[in-house]
Amino acid sequence: MERLNLGLENGFTTLLKTCLDQKKTVLLVGRCKVDYVGRARSTLEYGDRIILVKEDGSIIVHRPYGYQPVNWQPPGSVFHIKKMGERYLLKAVRRKPQESLEVTFTHIYMIQGFSLKDEGKFSLHVTELEMKEALTLKPDLLEPGFKVLRPEKPVPPGFVDLYGLDKEGRRVVVELKRNAADRPAILQLYKYIESLGGRGAVRGVVAAPCLAKGAQRLMEQMGLEFKRVDPKECAKVLSSTDWRTRSLSEYMGERTV
Amino acid sequence: MERLNLGLENGFTTLLKTCLDQKKTVLLVGRCKVDYVGRARSTLEYGDRIILVKEDGSIIVHRPYGYQPVNWQPPGSVFHIKKMGERYLLKAVRRKPQESLEVTFTHIYMIQGFSLKDEGKFSLHVTELEMKEALTLKPDLLEPGFKVLRPEKPVPPGFVDLYGLDKEGRRVVVELKRNAADRPAILQLYKYIESLGGRGAVRGVVAAPCLAKGAQRLMEQMGLEFKRVDPKECAKVLSSTDWRTRSLSEYMGERTV
DNA sequence: GCCTAGGTCCCGTCT
DNA sequence: AGACGGGGCCTAGGC
Numbered sequence: 426m427e428r429l430n431l432g433l434e435n436g437f438t439t440l441l442k443t444c445l446d447q448k449k450t451v452l453l454v455g456r457c458k459v460d461y462v463g464r465a466r467s468t469l470e471y472g473d474r475i476i477l478v479k480e481d482g483s484i485i486v487h488r489p490y491g492y493q494p495v496n497w498q499p500p501g502s503v504f505h506i507k508k509m510g511e512r513y514l515l516k517a518v519r520r521k522p523q524e525s526l527e528v529t530f531t532h533i534y535m536i537q538g539f540s541l542k543d544e545g546k547f548s549l550h551v552t553e554l555e556m557k558e559a560l561t562l563k564p565d566l567l568e569p570g571f572k573v574l575r576p577e578k579p580v581p582p583g584f585v586d587l588y589g590l591d592k593e594g595r596r597v598v599v600e601l602k603r604n605a606a607d608r609p610a611i612l613q614l615y616k617y618i619e620s621l622g623g624r625g626a627v628r629g630v631v632a633a634p635c636l637a638k639g640a641q642r643l644m645e646q647m648g649l650e651f652k653r654v655d656p657k658e659c660a661k662v663l664s665s666t667d668w669r670t671r672s673l674s675e676y677m678g679e680r681t682v
Numbered sequence: 683m684e685r686l687n688l689g690l691e692n693g694f695t696t697l698l699k700t701c702l703d704q705k706k707t708v709l710l711v712g713r714c715k716v717d718y719v720g721r722a723r724s725t726l727e728y729g730d731r732i733i734l735v736k737e738d739g740s741i742i743v744h745r746p747y748g749y750q751p752v753n754w755q756p757p758g759s760v761f762h763i764k765k766m767g768e769r770y771l772l773k774a775v776r777r778k779p780q781e782s783l784e785v786t787f788t789h790i791y792m793i794q795g796f797s798l799k800d801e802g803k804f805s806l807h808v809t810e811l812e813m814k815e816a817l818t819l820k821p822d823l824l825e826p827g828f829k830v831l832r833p834e835k836p837v838p839p840g841f842v843d844l845y846g847l848d849k850e851g852r853r854v855v856v857e858l859k860r861n862a863a864d865r866p867a868i869l870q871l872y873k874y875i876e877s878l879g880g881r882g883a884v885r886g887v888v889a890a891p892c893l894a895k896g897a898q899r900l901m902e903q904m905g906l907e908f909k910r911v912d913p914k915e916c917a918k919v920l921s922s923t924d925w926r927t928r929s930l931s932e933y934m935g936e937r938t939v
Numbered sequence: 940g941c942c943t944a945g946g947t948c949c950c951g952t953c954t
Numbered sequence: 955a956g957a958c959g960g961g962g963c964c965t966a967g968g969c
Contacts, residue, residue: 470802481747489798490738541746543729
């Protein structure tokens with residue numbers, strides 16, 4: 426970690442240019458307004474904000490409250506720096522879509538550049554993907570005798586989460602949800618079922634920890650089934666087996682169709 | 683804007699406690715690991731990161747790259763600060779859902795508190811709502827002779843974006859999209875139409891700047907129509923009239939049924 | 940390149 | 955309080 430901290434007055438353009446050239450991360454705190462033009466358009470009147478300019482060409486503007494940034498530009502943006510009289514301008518532009526973000530400072534309370542080394546591994550558990558892996562390893566978690574033919578079966582409108590056979594050999598289409606299964610999830614499953622020949626041809630199963638309220642009625646109308654699946658149980662299955670040595674793709678390879 | 687910047691060694695717990703008590707915003711840069719447990723679970727190994735702790739009880743952890751935070755806790759969290767030997771701990775807990783985020787620092791490169799005043803107004807233009815207002819003001823933007831009976835007509839499955847009559851007196855149900863109309867949008871419109879008596883009873887119109895690729899076929903299958911509506915045009919209509927003085931609800935009030 | 944689907948999505952709005 | 959839909963959503967994975 427190196428650190429750059431020039432004087433605020435003349436430092437702005439110099440420091441910012443240096444940091445961006447050297448691909449450093451810059452922290453700014455100051456009074457500014459923000460104008461965005463692109464897919465939509467926004468204006469933010471003057472106020473005190475925190476700005477992060479990252480080495481990958483992303484920029485994020487935070488107000489002193491709220492989880493989400495008020496304005497931003499994703500990685501890959503190109504920055505332009507200018508001093509306009511008493512004001513400092515920082516502009517971030519990207520193509521595809523063509524968008525521009527302009528921050529105009531009247532005061533800069535802090536500006537500092539950092540060379541940050543971050544190679545730490547991030548891992549997230551209890552995702553929908555992990556639930557799918559667990560059900561592929563132990564299909565009985567869905568119902569006794571269930572066999573997975575394919576995770577991620579492509580059908581014309583999109584991708585079925587799990588596709589398999591029940592113990593009586595009927596085809597089963599499973600829509601998997603990590604959270605409560607809601608209306609859009611039910612509709613998605615119904616769409617898949619129609620494209621696979623309708624309810625006569627396949628069973629439609631919603632697998633989730635629970636159902637959203639409005640979803641229950643809709644599900645019944647459409648003749649779909651609900652199977653409770655506990656994300657924690659799925660996580661347990663994965664951690665208690667040597668599943669890491671056997672990838673999902675191996676399982677797919679073992680099974681034809 | 684006031685500023686707090688104590689020495690790093692003993693300052694961590696003191697400064698952080700002071701800032702949180704006084705509801706100040708704190709910027710931290712340091713080497714840390716992060717552990718999250720709640721709806722899901724995550725671990726992030728040691729590395730250099732930027733941490734924002736805001737006055738409303740939100741915390742955001744940023745890696746030196748990427749738009750999105752790697753870890754966070756939304757507003758309303760409660761913070762706990764501790765020094766554990768050589769390490770500094772910052773924990774953010776919230777109920778509903780029960781979640782906990784723990785940041786463990788081995789090094790702190792910068793810690794600084796700010797009292798930020800931000801009352802600047804933020805406004806986003808050309809939202810779907812504004813497009814709706816524009817079409818309500820100038821229904822000809824959809825097609826000549828179109829009349830709006832109701833914006834936001836409630837039907838059993840949800841809300842129709844626009845409901846009106848065409849120049850020949852047929853009922854028209856409009857699904858409005860600010861971006862390309864995609865498959866879910868088409869399906870939603872279809873659902874509404876069925877609940878209003880099907881295609882024989884009403885025209886189904888998708889109004890959007892363009893169609894997503896898969897959407898075209900689906901739309902044709904379902905016998906729906908597409909009408910191009912340009913968001914920029916809508917913005918022009920709104921900015922060229924005294925629309926800000928007349929709210930959407932006034933318009934709804936003026937019309938019965 | 941576009942499209943599909945997930946997210947600790949967050950967030951407002953309405954029942 | 956839960957449910958529902960939007961977002962400049964962003965991001966990853968397929969084709």
